[in-house]
Amino acid sequence: MTATTTTxxxxxxxxxxxxxxxxxxxxxxxPENLMQIIGIYKAYAVPMDFYWRDLLYIAERVFLNPLPxxxxxxxxxxxxxxxxxxxxxxxxxxxxxxxxxxxELLQFxxxxxxxxxxxxxxxxxHDRINMEFAEACMQAMLWHQGxxxxxxxxxxxxxxxxxxxxxxRAYFRGNPLMLGLYRLFPEMFLEQVRQLSYTANLGLxxxxxxxxxxxxxxxxxxxxxxxVPDAMNFLVNGIFAVAGRPIYHHVFIDGECHEIIPKSEGxxxxxxxxxxxxxxxxxxxxPFRGTKSYxxxxxxxxxxxxxxxxGILYAxxxxxxxxGIPPTLLxxxxxxxxxxxxxxxxxxxxxxxxxxxxxxxxxxxxxxYNVTSAVIQALRAALFxxxxxxxxxxxxxxxxxxxxxxxxxxxxxxxxxxIQSQDYR
Amino acid sequence: xxxxxxxxxxxxLVAALTLPLLPETRTRAAVPCGAIAAALQLLxxxxxxxxxxxxxxxxxxxxxxxxxxxxxDGLSLPLCLLxxxxxxxxxxxxxxxxxxxxxxxxxxxxxDGGVTSAFLARNALLFVLAFELVLIPTTxxxxxxxxxxxxxxxxxxxxxxxxxxxxxxAAMLALGWAGGTAAxxxxxxxxxxxxxxxxRWILALLLxxxxxxLPIVPLHGWQPLTYSQAPTPVVMLLAGTISKLGAYGxxxxxxxxxxxxxxxxSPWIAAVGAFSAVYGALNAIAQTDLRxxxxxxxxxxxGLLLLALAAATPLSLQxxxxxVLAHGLVVALLFACAGLIERKTGTxxxxxxxxxxxxxxxxxxxxGLLLLALxxxxxIPGLAAFPAELMVFEGSWVRFPVATLIALxxxxxxxxxxxxLFNRVxxxxxxxxxxxxxxxxxxxxxxxxxxxLLVIGVGLWPTALTGWSEAFTxxxxxxx
Numbered sequence: 001m002t003a004t005t006t007t008x009x010x011x012x013x014x015x016x017x018x019x020x021x022x023x024x025x026x027x028x029x030x031p032e033n034l035m036q037i038i039g040i041y042k043a044y045a046v047p048m049d050f051y052w053r054d055l056l057y058i059a060e061r062v063f064l065n066p067l068p069x070x071x072x073x074x075x076x077x078x079x080x081x082x083x084x085x086x087x088x089x090x091x092x093x094x095x096x097x098x099x100x101x102x103x104e105l106l107q108f109x110x111x112x113x114x115x116x117x118x119x120x121x122x123x124x125x126h127d128r129i130n131m132e133f134a135e136a137c138m139q140a141m142l143w144h145q146g147x148x149x150x151x152x153x154x155x156x157x158x159x160x161x162x163x164x165x166x167x168x169r170a171y172f173r174g175n176p177l178m179l180g181l182y183r184l185f186p187e188m189f190l191e192q193v194r195q196l197s198y199t200a201n202l203g204l205x206x207x208x209x210x211x212x213x214x215x216x217x218x219x220x221x222x223x224x225x226x227x228v229p230d231a232m233n234f235l236v237n238g239i240f241a242v243a244g245r246p247i248y249h250h251v252f253i254d255g256e257c258h259e260i261i262p263k264s265e266g267x268x269x270x271x272x273x274x275x276x277x278x279x280x281x282x283x284x285x286x287p288f289r290g291t292k293s294y295x296x297x298x299x300x301x302x303x304x305x306x307x308x309x310x311g312i313l314y315a316x317x318x319x320x321x322x323x324g325i326p327p328t329l330l331x332x333x334x335x336x337x338x339x340x341x342x343x344x345x346x347x348x349x350x351x352x353x354x355x356x357x358x359x360x361x362x363x364x365x366x367x368x369y370n371v372t373s374a375v376i377q378a379l380r381a382a383l384f385x386x387x388x389x390x391x392x393x394x395x396x397x398x399x400x401x402x403x404x405x406x407x408x409x410x411x412x413x414x415x416x417x418x419i420q421s422q423d424y425r
Numbered sequence: 426x427x428x429x430x431x432x433x434x435x436x437x438l439v440a441a442l443t444l445p446l447l448p449e450t451r452t453r454a455a456v457p458c459g460a461i462a463a464a465l466q467l468l469x470x471x472x473x474x475x476x477x478x479x480x481x482x483x484x485x486x487x488x489x490x491x492x493x494x495x496x497x498d499g500l501s502l503p504l505c506l507l508x509x510x511x512x513x514x515x516x517x518x519x520x521x522x523x524x525x526x527x528x529x530x531x532x533x534x535x536x537d538g539g540v541t542s543a544f545l546a547r548n549a550l551l552f553v554l555a556f557e558l559v560l561i562p563t564t565x566x567x568x569x570x571x572x573x574x575x576x577x578x579x580x581x582x583x584x585x586x587x588x589x590x591x592x593x594x595a596a597m598l599a600l601g602w603a604g605g606t607a608a609x610x611x612x613x614x615x616x617x618x619x620x621x622x623x624x625r626w627i628l629a630l631l632l633x634x635x636x637x638x639l640p641i642v643p644l645h646g647w648q649p650l651t652y653s654q655a656p657t658p659v660v661m662l663l664a665g666t667i668s669k670l671g672a673y674g675x676x677x678x679x680x681x682x683x684x685x686x687x688x689x690x691s692p693w694i695a696a697v698g699a700f701s702a703v704y705g706a707l708n709a710i711a712q713t714d715l716r717x718x719x720x721x722x723x724x725x726x727x728g729l730l731l732l733a734l735a736a737a738t739p740l741s742l743q744x745x746x747x748x749v750l751a752h753g754l755v756v757a758l759l760f761a762c763a764g765l766i767e768r769k770t771g772t773x774x775x776x777x778x779x780x781x782x783x784x785x786x787x788x789x790x791x792x793g794l795l796l797l798a799l800x801x802x803x804x805i806p807g808l809a810a811f812p813a814e815l816m817v818f819e820g821s822w823v824r825f826p827v828a829t830l831i832a833l834x835x836x837x838x839x840x841x842x843x844x845x846l847f848n849r850v851x852x853x854x855x856x857x858x859x860x861x862x863x864x865x866x867x868x869x870x871x872x873x874x875x876x877x878l879l880v881i882g883v884g885l886w887p888t889a890l891t892g893w894s895e896a897f898t899x900x901x902x903x904x905x
Contacts, residue, residue: 350786354785355786358785418857
């Protein structure tokens with residue numbers, strides 16, 4: 001694919017736009033960038049393999065438990081739950097990895113970074129996978145709502161209310177206290193169920209992404225990727241391969257399956273999960289987390305929720321935890337599963353192993369710019385024209401689309417400029 | 426046994442003369458060798474404290490009244506310990522890549538030797554000689570290794586220092602002439618019967634000489650520039666020990682030798698002290714540079730010291746000595762932290778520094794020590810300056826309640842600039858583009874850490890500040 005637009009863009013990020021038009025990524029194509037993003041995808045995929053399992057466990061099994069103290073203590077059934085998109089037994093096998101939980105994850109759950117001890121002690125010592133990060137992502141999706149698709153509208157529909165009502169009554173059968181509370185405050189319970197529907201949504205989204213990242217790591221280890229665009233195109237192809245997979249919310253109560261959002265509603269992975277996730281988590285999130293505080297009265301927080309810009313694409317990784325989604329917890333999770341080549345890289349720069357958390361946070365930022373590039377290219381492919389389209393009008397439409405996307409990185413907090421330099425670590 | 430006293434200034438001075446002979450390839454050995462010399466000096470001082478040797482008295486130029494008379498008493502002993510300690514730690518803060526180390530460290534040791542000689546001197550002319558000796562190496566250190574404005578800083582320091590030295594010499598000679606004696610040993614001088622008019626003239630000269638050294642307002646013109654331009658080890662010495670010569674001189678010669686003139690002028694001295702305290706604190710609040718802020722903070726604390734000296738009650742004088750020692754530790758710690766920050770970040774401009782408490786890319790350990798030093802400077806209980814300031818205020822209150830209240834208010838302002846500084850430097854956003862410096866190593870932290878432990882230790886055991894000088898200060902206190 002080559003860019004054939006005659007006049008250069010006058011946009012501030014013209015270089016990046018020209019690169020996208022040439023089939024590239026927002027992230028410059030360098031061997032180190034490729035190594036960084038693939039390494040971090042692998043380190044991200046291992047905790048993600050836990051996130052999706054536990055999110056589905058919470059949405060489908062813990063459900064409305066009023067004291068969900070043990071919701072992060074995933075059941076063996078969900079730990080063993082085969083991935084729907086990988087493994088020989090999977091009817092929807094798309095990626096080549098195993099359907100089982102990743103061995104590094106199981107090993108970490110056994111010993112943590114300390115030593116083997118009861119699960120409760122691991123939990124209290126925070127020597128575990130931080131599900132708080134996953135839940136923060138889910139809450140960002142729930143809170144921002146209205147990011148395209150029909151999923152959010154459905155949560156306000158009568159059909160959803162009826163399904164949720166049935167599930168709530170079934171869950172609290174024989175519990176007059178909770179049923180009485182439900183009668184008094186029905187909206188409170190419904191809102192909890194909506195949150196659990198987003199929990200299921202995110203779990204199903206990550207069920208797809210975990211094997212994608214594992215496979216990318218495997219391909220890189222085999223010498224399969226030649227550059228950053230290859231990695232991006234793998235993601236683009238993956239997005240199209242699973243774009244139509246169903247997003248649903250089932251709850252299992254006393255062995256019976258209650259379909260709160262049935263598959264028959266036709267909600268799909270790309271439009272109801274992937275795009276809202278990217279918008280909510282990569283771009284927006286919320287300004288009230290981490291060590292950096294924002295003053296709404298001083299105009300530091302946009303009036304319009306759609307203008308929020310606290311996601312990883314804007315995050316200042318230096319003051320640890322200042323981004324909208326608490327990256328500290330994710331960084332801590334990824335730190336346990338860094339491939340050796342990435343550890344070696346970090347040891348060579350800045351404070352070596354002492355500030356790996358920041359270095360890997362910045363690597364994660366790079367990698368998410370690449371994922372966002374894949375999403376932008378996928379949208380362009382779905383909504384606009386091929387990059388090598390000979391029609392100048394079509395190329396101009398593509399140009400306008402890319403420029404509109406890059407407009408979101410005009411604000412000073414955007415890290416797009418930083419990641420253009422290899423010295424940003 | 427008296428010869429032991431010769432070791433105290435002798436060790437650093439001999440080291441200062443021999444270190445330049447180190448071979449070119451062993452230049453970096455100057456730092457450990459210099460630190461060892463200062464450590465041996467500290468040990469010798471502790472030994473002298475335990476053995477309590479008699480005064481040393483050797484003829485030097487008898488016709489001029491100059492004798493090599495050295496002695497340790499309750500005032501000079503803690504100050505000698507302070508000088509050896511701060512000198513050793515200042516040498517340890519010297520970076521290994523400092524240019525011309527074989528000259529830098531000997532000059533630091535020469536300062537140490539000069540200050541120690543002054544504290545040990547039992548002869549006024551010997552004191553003047555030692556007082557002047559300090560000026561030369563300090564000026565060279567600022568002029569050669571200072572910041573971008575080092576030339577101006579060195580010239581200003583030299584001019585103020587020279588004026589201070591000349592005035593001191595004039596005061597000492599006037600003491601002899603007015604007393605009709607050619608003997609300048611302290612015992613002879615203390616037995617002089619001077620007229621009130623003579624006392625006042627001489628006191629005016631002494632106030633000028635030592636006021637320039639401390640310094641006090643309005644004689645502080647050299648201080649902010651010199652403190653901001655001098656290399657870290659030099660400014661640690663300047664603020665931690667060399668400036669203490671001024672306090673020592675006012676106690677030893679002003680209060681002790683000229684009690685009537687001191688009593689007559691004490692309200693004015695107290696007023697200047699209170700004004701210095703307020704002036705220093707307000708200026709510190711307005712500063713935009715770390716070192717200049719610390720310079721004005723030091724100026725304010727010297728105001729408190731002057732107030733205590735003016736009151737000259739047993740408690741206030743004890744507080745003054747305690748303030749000298751506590752301030753020596755605290756200000757050395759402040760500048761050690763500032764030096765570490767400057768070495769890593771390349772700046773002391775407060776506007777350019779933020780987020781240094783970042784646990785991974787900042788300087789959290791150094792900032793922790795800086796916070797401790799700022800808390801100590803603000804007089805937080807449990808730290809070194811608290812007992813000293815408590816005694817200063819309590820001792821001064823009986824003589825000058827208004828000045829004490831003003832100084833108390835000024836002391837409260839310390840918390841304002843301390844919080845402001847820490848908030849700006851420690852918190853906020855760490856700049857991605859700048860924060861690519863390495864962390865501090867334990868060897869770099871060692872001097873500041875040692876000072877911090879002493880600041881805590883002395884705060885928890887205040888007798889370490891006051892025990893030494895109790896008898897001396899009680900002896901020279903003015904009658905109430």
